[in-house]
Amino acid sequence: MKWFRYSLLVFLMLGLEGVPRAQVNEFYQDSLHLALSYGAADSLDQEALLEHLMQGIGQSRDLQQDYWHARFALRIALYYGVLTGRPDSLYKYSLEAREKFRAIGRQLEEARAMMFLGIAEFQLGHEEPAMQWYTAAGDLYQEIGADSLLASLYINIGHSIKEVDYPLYIEYLKKANSLSRQFNEPRQEAITCLGLTDVYLEKNDPDSAKIYIDRAIILSRELDDSQLLSYSYRNLAITEKSKNNRVGVVQNYQSAINSTKNLRDKAIFYTQLGEYYSDIEWHHSADSVLQIAESLAREIGASQLLELIYGAWRRPLEKSGQLKQALAISNLYIDLKDSLHNENVRATVAELTSKYEIELKEKENSKLLATNIQQELDITKLNLANRNRLFLILILSAFIISGWLFYLNRQKSSQQKLKIAQQDAHIQKQQLLAIQKDQELVAIKSIVQGQEQERGRIAKELHDGLGGIFSTIKLSLDHITKKSERLDEHQSIAHSRSLVDKAGKELRRIAQNMMPSTLSKFGLLVAVEDLVDEMNIQSQVEVSFQHYQVDLEFPEDMSLSIYRIIQELLHNAVKHAEATEILLQMVQHDNHLEIVVEDNGKGFDVSEPRQGAGLLNVESRLIYLNANMKIESEKGNGASISLELPLPDTIPEISAGQEP
Template sequence: MSKYKLILLLIFWVHFSFAQNKSLDRFFKRAQLDSIEQIVFNENELSGIEDQLVTANYYTVQKKLEKSFEILLSIDTLQLSNKNLAYYHHFLGKAYDHNSNFDLAFKHYQKAQKRYLDIGDKLRYNDLNLDIYYTMFDPTFYSKSQPKYLEAYAENAKKLDNLNQLCFLEIEKAFNSIEVDTTYQDFLTHLNKAYDYNSQDKNPFTLGILHTYKGMYYTDYIFDKDSAKYYYNKGIRINRKLGLQNKIRLAYHNLAELERIQGNHSKAINYAKMTIKQSNKSIDHDLSAYVYELMAEDFMALKKPDSAYVYLEKSMNYLDSLNAQKQNINLTRFQADKKEKENLILTQKNEQNRIVIYSTFGISAVLLLLSFLYYQNFKRQQLIKQQKSQLKINRTEKKLKEQELKAIDALLEGQEKERQQIASDLHDHVGANLASISAYFEVLKQKMSNTKDAEVFAKTYELLRSTYKDIRGLSHYKNSEMIADKIFFVALKDLCQQIEDLHEIKFKIHSFNTNQKIPQHLEVGLFRILQELLANVVKHAKAQNVEIHVNFYDGSLNIIVEDDGVGFDVEKIENNGMGLSSIKKRLESLKGDMQIDTRINRGTTIILDVKL
């Protein structure tokens, strides 16, 4: 792993946010560890599992990995929600990453990514693409897959339009450009783009990182000691405000390296001592060991072997402490692995029980299905026998039905002739007599001298004229004929025209597919029902407009009669008058039904449906 990649990984130690608390989310993103510490240890903003997860991440940031592992590996993952499980794997992967267990870090990062996708957290899903990319710098780990994670990070950062992610993308492009651009101009171009993104995002944590990289540029690529020191010191000032001791000691380490390059070993030793001073010696065993080893080399360069030996021994002591720390972590891991295996065994047992239950249900279902199929076959044989018997019955019933229809047609024909005769008698005899009586009354009215008698006589005369008009109208639309060459719809139009001529009612008739011929017994019966309905409109509705819709569809005839009259109470009318009961009986004989929708002063709608 190259030098700059190692430093890059060190810088990313504190770069993470926790979405379940807005304050923590902001503080983790900007690496404000004092504020995080206040929330985690002095306030009651978190509780239970969230408190454990955030505390573990805080210890990881502080590089107190033993405490971080102790908390994380004690958590019962079977009890975690999908969201907390995502954070758990992310934080555990981060701890393994800091402990150089890159294979385990990769494993948990991938699990966290899957959970983040499940809960729709695309931002943190993409953060992990970059984390996974950095775990793969060791060629023995997944080197062939490494580029795809950076490509995915770049694509998602652009889609999300996240300024901080776009900033880190430019940083990575800058370092990748070193391999193809020996002038290092592309490095500076990408780094300046990162500065542009940071100027919009205003994240001081990221700005401190950028200053460190700018110092590295003037140290390792275009050597300019003054510029390098300028940017390192700018980074130190920012990180001191943020309380990031690990960033400060990294800057002093870089300043020591800057002096070491020029052979200024005394100054390099001074900066190295400042690096150690900023370190937490109880936990920074690896960094302390490395710095002491470099100091030993500096003392050897200054011809001071005794001092070199002292610092080399310190380096070895810290390496021993580091090994002890890793052993403790491995012990914690062993205990956690044991618990994880127990959980896995429990899960497998539950799965086996589930399989047994499903198998039992499956076998029962198969037996039930076989029994059902046997029963269905038996029923089918019985049904075939019944169908054969029913077929004979149907043939007999069909013959009887045909005879019945012929009888009904003959009966309807007789009733029609009788109706026509009654209507004719009403018109020719009763109507004629009433007309003659009306004429005589007109003569008597002119000779009437007594005013009081004349008033009574006038009322009687008007009543007589009204009676004559009703009988005349009744005889006309009762005498409407249904003859062979006049189909149902044409006969209906003629009936409406007759009523319109005699009364102040306007008719509108709408039709669809009305050229279809219907059986004569249905045609006559429906026509008489409509005569009765329209007679009710004339007598009772006080309507000015009537709309009739006639529609043939799917082997049925649908008729809708709507008026804008005074309406009526259906329950009262069905028990008293208007002939609704007789209309329903007629429809039942035609195998039809009727629906009535009416309200007082809201008009009436009557729907007739008859199967053809």
């Protein structure tokens, strides 16, 4: 966990605090300061750091300077524990430092060394000895009155037992947080706040997590610690992700990236942002940030991070139709994964060898050592006598190993060919799906256009045909009435004129609904306002219409489709939901138009299949517009339908695999 690694680095970067200059040999100053400068650099030079630390411990041994011997040993232990993940070397040098500090009576440093011995034992899988070292370190801190340092001890204990006893891990983390606040240790408090943030995010409790994140941000700014601040923003982005707040997620990842100067951390944050973009299907954005992450990872030579980047990069490239690039990234991912696997095998063999040597040394005694030396001498004599036979065995072994390596190479080549064949099949499947989607979109477009043309034809025929007939009938009745004043007073004639007027108005209303003239003359907003006014007049439903910054002139076919969608949703709310209040909202964003229709009707179960034609027509038009719809409703509590439509300059041509 990153916050735990950071807490160890705090100790690695400790300077020469509290040490009189008279005690510091000039060589020790140069070696220690050089080592710390390499360790604190953003682009960490591990080889230079280890070289200067080894020079320091070698010189201190030669001059029998126990204090500096112990200090360099402790820093070498942390180098192996923090930067290379070598618990055996962490144990070896921590034990060496503890013995030297104990010999010269430096109890504070001795307790710190015992704490690192506990860390090493836990990483080696020795839980009982680890807890004994932790307990001894805590007792010594309390004995010398250094209770403020217990916070760091509890942090390390908690991290060690996290996988074994998670509730106890949380308890230690909270203890460390409380002690940090009690003794005004802002750095330790910030580290524990980040740890508790992870705990509450795992519990799916973003509100509690945000409390600790906000505190960590405040402390990081007070400390002017860019690394702590960047990870606080990263955790805040994860919190916003659990709330489905896309803007909050992106903004906080950008803040995390801008807050840190560490290139590795920047690459990690860009990778996580790319994975989030991919999850929400913003594939072009994912492609852009993952390119940046790859560039940074290559710059610092982070092979394992590159593996994560390539693993996350394939999906957005495939989804955005960049199949050739997706195949290239897949090949890079396979090659890098194989390379890292070989490195891990070599590291594992080296670590197991080192563990075996440590355990062997602990069990040996002087008598056994002398016996082993004698046995080695005997074996040497025997080997000299059987030199020819050994030489033959070596030759045979070489042939066997060569054959085995040849077999492994053939196996690896076969596996790679199989993977390539599977990838080709997957790409062909994606291409077929793309063609099918193109055909579906063309069919939907044809259906929508055909419906609108038929509506326009019927509306024109109603207006020009029946409308003209009704006008002629009315004129005839008026003419008859003028000729005879008695007919004007006759109730049947008056009633007939009223029915003709009513039928004419109804005819005009039907024609208007089928092909609204205000839409082509005055635009979408005016047409929707007329629709809302008409519903308020003709029904007992109160419809409210709100719009914000909707100033874009939409294409005619898009305006008509949006109008039909709104018309269908409003009629459904009145006809099926039996609503008495409806709220319609339109909001224009940078790259999309958001439409929300909410009602107080009887609601419905969104999990049940929709049988009516209304929502199915809406969904067809949404597919035509490359838009999304989200429905929230439950029986008895009304409904809320949200639409997200890309703006005209972002609407793609009819083709598959493009994101809105």
